[in-house]
Amino acid sequence: PNSRIFCRIGMEVVEALEGIAASPLYDRIWSSLDVVIRSIDLYGFEGLALSLNGGKDSTVLLHLIRAAVAVRPGASVGDGGDG
Numbered sequence: 130p131n132s133r134i135f136c137r138i139g140m141e142v143v144e145a146l147e148g149i150a151a152s153p154l155y156d157r158i159w160s161s162l163d164v165v166i167r168s169i170d171l172y173g174f175e176g177l178a179l180s181l182n183g184g185k186d187s188t189v190l191l192h193l194i195r196a197a198v199a200v201r202p203g204a205s206v207g208d209g210g211d212g
Contacts, residue, residue, distance in 0.1 A: 139199025
């Protein structure tokens, strides 16, 4: 299903992030990822919205959400954030 593709792409984001572990941006990106994960935990997927306008900011947020889904234990899109 689509959620597996979403998670696979998210893992590609996480793997790319691991490739820049020496970069000063590494901690900042993981901090941003943590905010996304906490938002999913707090509001669930159904309580969040993402507006894609094709800009850099929304594209980065899309990739952060994909990565959050991939690293969040037991999560899948549409699960309401319960686990």
